[in-house]
Amino acid sequence: MASLIWYFYFRVANMASNAVLSEAPRALSAKYVGSFAYLTVKDRLPTILTKVIDTIHRNRNQFFEEYGEEGVQAEKRAISFLSKLRNELQTDKPIVALADNAPDADSWNQYLQKQQALMDQGGPASWFRSPWLYVECYLYRRMWEALLLNPPISGFDIFKEAKTQAYFESQQAVMAICTHLHDLVEGIGKLVEPQLCEEFLKLLQVSLWGNRCDLSISAGKENSQKSSPIDSLEDLKPFILVDDSNMVWSVLMKSKVLGGESQGRVDFILDNAGFELVTDLVLADFLVSSGLAREIHFHGKSMPWFVSDTTREDFEWTIKQMSGANHGWTCWSGTRWQQYLSAGVWSYHDHPFWTLPHEFCHMATEAPDLHALLQGAKLIFFKGDLNYRKLTGDRAWDYSVTFRRALRGFDPAPLCSLRTLKADVQVGLQPGQGEELTAREADWMTSGKYAVVQFLCPHKEQ
Ligand SMILES: O=P(O)(O)OC[C@@]1(O)O[C@H](CO)[C@@H](O)[C@@H]1O
Numbered sequence: 001m002a003s004l005i006w007y008f009y010f011r012v013a014n015m016a017s018n019a020v021l022s023e024a025p026r027a028l029s030a031k032y033v034g035s036f037a038y039l040t041v042k043d044r045l046p047t048i049l050t051k052v053i054d055t056i057h058r059n060r061n062q063f064f065e066e067y068g069e070e071g072v073q074a075e076k077r078a079i080s081f082l083s084k085l086r087n088e089l090q091t092d093k094p095i096v097a098l099a100d101n102a103p104d105a106d107s108w109n110q111y112l113q114k115q116q117a118l119m120d121q122g123g124p125a126s127w128f129r130s131p132w133l134y135v136e137c138y139l140y141r142r143m144w145e146a147l148l149l150n151p152p153i154s155g156f157d158i159f160k161e162a163k164t165q166a167y168f169e170s171q172q173a174v175m176a177i178c179t180h181l182h183d184l185v186e187g188i189g190k191l192v193e194p195q196l197c198e199e200f201l202k203l204l205q206v207s208l209w210g211n212r213c214d215l216s217i218s219a220g221k222e223n224s225q226k227s228s229p230i231d232s233l234e235d236l237k238p239f240i241l242v243d244d245s246n247m248v249w250s251v252l253m254k255s256k257v258l259g260g261e262s263q264g265r266v267d268f269i270l271d272n273a274g275f276e277l278v279t280d281l282v283l284a285d286f287l288v289s290s291g292l293a294r295e296i297h298f299h300g301k302s303m304p305w306f307v308s309d310t311t312r313e314d315f316e317w318t319i320k321q322m323s324g325a326n327h328g329w330t331c332w333s334g335t336r337w338q339q340y341l342s343a344g345v346w347s348y349h350d351h352p353f354w355t356l357p358h359e360f361c362h363m364a365t366e367a368p369d370l371h372a373l374l375q376g377a378k379l380i381f382f383k384g385d386l387n388y389r390k391l392t393g394d395r396a397w398d399y400s401v402t403f404r405r406a407l408r409g410f411d412p413a414p415l416c417s418l419r420t421l422k423a424d425v426q427v428g429l430q431p432g433q434g435e436e437l438t439a440r441e442a443d444w445m446t447s448g449k450y451a452v453v454q455f456l457c458p459h460k461e462q
């Protein structure tokens with residue numbers, strides 16, 4: 001009898017905690033006039049669209065050289081598609097279903113139906129009334145559609161020029177970080193644990209601050225890293241609002257200590273190409289060469305996304321560029337990374353889920369294969385702001401709500417978000433900390449000046 005009572009007690013307690021997990025505050029949206037979402041949809045997104053139109057137009061000669069008159073006609077149609085799209089956005093027209101036949105089109109169209117059903121006071125889902133996360137992702141998907149529907153220029157990456165330029169503008173910083181990596185790897189066998197930890201923390205912070213260099217926040221304007229990233233780390237420390245780095249270190253050490261050499265796999269959910277990607281690759285190299293990880297999976301985007309996000313082509317291009325660089329240690333790093341890739345120690349993955357608009361708490365049902373894959377990692381790094389928005393559902397959480405609560409049951413493996421703040425969602429702060437920051441600096445959540453290293457261990461491992 002007593003055990004039966006306990007059984008029911010636990011069932012009820014469990015149901016109650018699941019109910020708490022599924023409760024969530026409202027989604028951020030441009031319908032809140034004056035909010036960052038509103039300003040983004042009103043100003044930043046049309047600016048990005050205008051730049052894309054300009055880029056396609058400037059490439060007209062290239063399309064002609066490659067495809068003749070057919071290329072020029074496709075360019076004209078793509079531009080008229082994008083101008084119409086800009087008009088739809090600026091005049092808050094209903095969101096329309098995708099008309100291309102790409103494999104993800106059905107998922108997008110089903111998602112639109114769901115958003116439609118969620119509209120309060122009826123009316124269609126629209127740019128200024130639907131959730132910001134949804135409409136912003138949808139915009140990038142529509143830009144891709146503009147090309148998909150217009151062969152032969154369908155393979156053109158509308159952001160390639162901006163990404164290439166950002167990479168070249170951060171060359172000084174790339175050389176500095178590659179030199180640092182080389183010196184570190186050379187003496188790595190002699191480092192005792194506290195020293196190894198210290199080096200890990202440095203490279204973790206370099207990768208964290210690397211996230212400042214995204215081109216979507218600057219609406220495509222140059223935003224690259226110029227100085228040596230290692231030199232500024234001490235000065236930047238006060239701007240890390242939550243720092244769970246030591247827990248990340250413990251997870252990495254646990255499997256190393258248990259098995260001598262590490263057996264584990266570390267996954268990087270990548271964000272931006274350019275300098276940020278180089279910092280991620282440097283951190284990944286350190287994990288492998290120190291024996292803290294045996295294998296690395298990199299996850300990137302399967303279409304041009306949020307201006308600077310990494311696609312397979314960017315990933316391969318960056319490593320190829322580096323291995324052909326004039327600078328010795330940059331070339332050394334690129335060559336080494338090519339070897340990791342050919343040996344299967346590193347691999348690149350681009351699941352379509354990363355370019356759908358879902359909050360990550362829905363990954364297990366929307367992309368069970370990806371969720372199962374991530375469960376095999378001993379640690380997952382989620383890079384950047386958009387991943388943070390998807391982790392927390394891009395919702396108006398209180399600042400002091402725990403990271404776990406905001407993730408609403410998403411915990412495939414120990415995970416760590418490395419993010420500079422560029423959108424107005426933040427959780428896991430001390431009581432009063434967010435309010436104090438707001439009083440001091442109105443734009444603390446969107447300026448990219450602050451950052452967080454937030455860690456979550458799965459329930460079962462606690
Ligand atoms: O994910 P990332 O590259 O760190 O940032 C993407 C971003 O610039 O795009 C959105 C604004 O358009 C914001 O959420 C965020 O600041």
Ligand SMILES: [Mn+2]
Nearest residue numbers: 271272306309
């Ligand atoms: Mn990005």
